[in-house]
Amino acid sequence: MKAIFKWPERAAPADMSALGAAVIAMPVHSGCAVPAACVAVVIDSGGRTRRAQEGSRLQLAPGEAAYAFHPGPYTVDLVPFGAAPELGLRVGFAVDSADPRVAQQRFDLFLASEAHGPLALAHFCQAVEAALQRALAQGNLELPPCTSLTEWNAFRAGFNQLLYMRFGVTVEECVPVDLGESVDFAAVLMARTLEQAPVAQLSLSLPLPRALAAASDPLSDARALRRLFLELPCVMCALRLAVLPPGQLLFRRHQDLLRRLDLVSLAVSSMPALELSAPGVALAKHEQLRRIGHSRRAVAALDEAWALLARVQIAGAQQLDALFDDGARIVANLEYDLGERRMVATENQPA
Structure with missing residues (x-):
């Protein structure tokens, strides 16, 4: 019998059992x-x-x-200080619910710009831990030994705002925890050795450190530019909506930062291809590696910009001058690295 009606084939449903857990x-x-x-x-x-x-x-x-x-909640153990892996923080968080006041949710932007395939809880934990360690290393957050209640509350306020602005998640609990029983100190020492050793001295039997492997991956350049293209307008929007005290000088500095960020965003949207120095002219491999390095450093400055916005949200009027100084430094780093990402060495330019 001839089949007249054919139902379209449906793809097998994906296994979603890991959502909300791993x-x-x-x-x-x-x-x-x-x-x-x-x-x-x-x-x-x-x-x-x-x-x-x-x-x-x-x-x-x-x-x-x-x-x-799955919005969670989730519980992870973070190491705030890389030199002391036995000291940890047990953090419970959940993905923030939709805010009707904004056009795009921060976690949605995170998925659009940084997710490549399934977002594992372990990988997300690494990103949160890196943001926390960077904030502590730069002095933007303080977690001193024998922390007092006042210092702990100040740390929690800054940490909560950092995770909300950077990842779009809400911290529900955060308590100190001893991770000494679960830390593999031999693996920690091996990882530090691999990160500090030059590439030429690494044995072929040992895996390359993740940072070294990513530094030469052309895909990392494309992902970095995608993050800059999608997130810089959102950074400008959040900075534009920041509530500032009255004052002409602060207003001018605010407008100057917005103007420079607008030019940086324009530079990202017109960035040349990684492998070309001119239309139809291939770029040397070492120049491609240089471009990749600058795009990755620009993304690091972008992460600092999100952290700065978190500090601006909870800062007092007397702290804004220092924060705008830090903002000028971050924008200068973006301008420099994106300018270097665009530049082509003289010997690679066509006659």
């Missing part, structure tokens, strides 16, 4: 239903996002991608 977010395909107790984030080709609630069936347009995430 995985925070997972990619989902068109036609899939949003799992129970989860939220879907649909991302178009321009990085704009929208949310779909649980139970709804996703219909994705060409060029769109979607993630389903």
Whole structure:
């Protein structure tokens, strides 16, 4: 018998059992239903996002991608000081609910710009830990020995705001914990040795450190530029909405930072391809590595900009002058690294 009616084949449903446990977010395909107790984030080709609630069936347009995430709560152990891995913080957090006052949720932006495949809780924990260690190393957060209650409350306020601005998550609890029983000190020493040794001295039997491997990966350049392209306008928007005390001098500094950030965002949107020095002219390999390094340093400055916004949100009027000085430094780093990312050495330019 000839088949007249044919039903379209449906893809097998993805395994979402890890959501809410070892995985925070997972990619989902068109036609899939949003799992129970989860939220879907649909991302178009321009990085704009929208949310779909649980139970709804996703219909994705060409060029769109979607993630389903479980809001939590989650509990992770963080190491605030890399030199003391036995001292930890047990942090409980949850993905922030949708804020109707903003056009794009911060966690949705994080998925659009930084998620590449499933977002494992362990990888997210590493990103949070790196942000915490950077803030402590730069003195933006303080966690001294024998911390008093006042110092602990100040640390918690800054830490809570940092995670909200940088990742879009809300800290529910944070308590000190002894991690000495669970730390593999031999592995810690081996990792430090690999990070400090030059590449030429590393044995072929040992894996390259993650930082060294990523420093020469062309994909890291594309991902860095994508982050800058998507996040810099959001940084400018958050800075523009910052509540400032009255004062002409502070207003002028605020406007100057916004003007410079606007030019930086324009530079990102017109950045040349990594492998080309001119149309149809290939760029030397060492110049490509130099460009990758500058794009990665620009992303590090972008992370500092998010941390600065978190400090501005809770700062007093007397602290804003110092914060704007720090903001000028961050913008200068962005200007320099993006200028170097665009530049081509003289010997590589066509005659």
